[in-house]
Amino acid sequence: MTLSGSASPAPSAATVGELRASGHVQRTLREELRSNLLQRLAAGEDPWPGLHGLSDTVLPQFERAIIAGHDIVLLGERGQGKTRLLRTLVGLLDEWTPVIAGSELGEHPYEPITVTALRRAESMGDDLPIEWRHRSERYAEKLATPDTSVADLIGDVDPMKVAEGRSLGDPETIHYGLIPRSHRGIVAINELPDLAERIQVAMLNVMEERDIQIRGYIVRLPLDVLVVASANPEDYTNRGRIITPLKDRFGAEIRTHYPLALEDEIAVIRQEADLVATVPDVLVEILARFTRALRASSAVDQRSGVSARFSIAGAETIAAAALRRGTVHGEPAVARLVDVQTAVDVLGGKVEFETGEEGREAEILTHLLRTAVAETVRSRLRGIDFALLVDAIESGAMVTTGDHVTAREFLEGLPRIGESAIYDEICERLGATDDGERAGAIELALEGLYLARKIGKDTDGSEVIYG
The missing domain is CATH 3.40.50.300 (P-loop containing nucleotide triphosphate hydrolases)
Known part of the structure; x- marks a missing residue:
């Protein structure tokens, strides 16, 4: 208003x-x-x-x-x-x-x-x-x-x-x-x-x-x-x-207090953030869970609080990263999981940590972000049978993603799993339709499998390989 x-x-x-x-x-x-x-x-x-x-x-x-x-x-x-x-x-x-x-x-x-x-x-x-x-x-x-x-x-x-x-x-x-x-x-x-x-x-x-x-x-x-x-x-x-x-x-x-329900946290981000690219709902949910995890962490100074501006600025940073990546590769600007880490890189200064946590700030932020991703994947993709996808990767298939991999390249590099509709089921659950959203949805599922210790992951600079 x-x-x-x-x-x-x-x-x-x-x-x-x-x-x-x-x-x-x-x-x-x-x-x-x-x-x-x-x-x-x-x-x-x-x-x-x-x-x-x-x-x-x-x-x-x-x-x-x-x-x-x-x-x-x-x-x-x-x-x-x-x-x-x-x-x-x-x-x-x-x-x-x-x-x-x-x-x-x-x-x-x-x-x-x-x-x-x-x-x-x-x-x-x-x-x-x-x-x-x-x-x-x-x-x-x-x-x-x-x-x-x-x-x-x-x-x-x-x-x-x-x-x-x-x-x-x-x-x-x-x-x-x-x-x-x-x-x-x-x-x-x-x-x-x-x-x-x-x-x-x-x-x-x-x-x-x-x-x-x-x-x-x-x-x-x-x-x-x-x-x-x-x-x-x-x-x-x-x-x-x-x-x-x-x-x-x-x-x-x-x-006063911060939003008590996750839905209200998400609503605040959607209402206040000025986004220059498409940010799927699942990524906004990850950001909201990440913010709430910071507010509950004993490593963060809760007397200072973690402002709603943290999550709002985070959503805007994710959108900006997606627009930059899309412009460089000539594809539609749709945020993916690879863009979420950029928010952590620039927003750490907006969080006040407890005395004694000096030097561990990046470690704490990364851990809480992974926790938020895992919780979101469990909430959104519960009930999907990933066995065939896990088997394909364990059999030697590798999936490459990262800032330099386009959505089309990522989708074309996915292992073929016979008649299985696993990819379509993931995308349907997350409301993904175009290539950018589909790549982001499957990328999130792979990260969830890694965090659940179902598959491996290797990071080399800006390139991430699941295998």
Whole structure:
């Protein structure tokens, strides 16, 4: 889901008078989110498109927090979809909402809150001009960094306005920060513990009293803003922490997780990966199993986690390897098992290993990849009788594959097994139709036989010989 989406035309009302005549009813931000969420749920619609594996755990908690009107902090390791979940909140906002034309804070025409807007509303009455703001403009996102300042989030005195002759205590001298500018909208702060503690202190009034303090004087603004944040739990001890008073002001603290089911892991890869070549489903399954094996391995630092970006980047790398190979040999770009190892070669740096595993990284990755391949072969090809194929290879037949062997050359080099339809059965199980997919399917079956110690395998550079 994009933040902008496809917008329908904005309503036509151009003044406060026309807005009143249209029957428009003002709602607070929390009422708006609650009402739209309940409406979606009652209609059986999915309020969270593109999120997989969270429907029975995280999303019910998230929905209850929205219905309760709570500010929310999501805790979880990297790559668990925290930011994506926060961004989907945009879809629960009204598509168009009226604001006072030219308002710095996007105030509702019925309820101006700044001095400037109050003066204009009083002097112009029903002729006060309004404009319509799309919901994509009501979501602001900030990546917390140690150099983030109070001025960035809350605001500061604008020296240029003071130089124009206004007094220092005049509210009109203030340059508002991100949170006040998100009035009647959602502000998301990613990696909240990275904010310096003094900056977190500056947020306390915003979170509870809904006013802001700048340079020693209080600006009373009844802000209507939903504050949501994300954090890695380990950040509490590694890089920083969320101070206790600020944690207390979040009404909901929700723990996220990686997809629990293999099908959800695969769905995430298919949804997010931008593939430049055909990657068969069986290879995506291997990559998903490989990622899940890394998350379960005692050799990997699980406090850091293995992000969904690992498997997504892996699928894109496999596709890129297939496109390169296909271009060199002048054949359609279809990924095969020979391309999967390329993902391991370049993605190892995305995994944090436990102390004491130095020097064993490649060995660990290779072992877990072989485990993923073996599990996939058992799952997909269970029940097929490979006896004739094994006998043919034991009788001296050899099958050569590798980066320099085309799909057609690989298929032509397979041992002939009389009237047996073993190759067709393998391809049917894996949904392989053209030469590239058929070569990949049979290559995977041969690797499965090798991992099951049914046949031998010799690797010489980029060439692999089963025999």
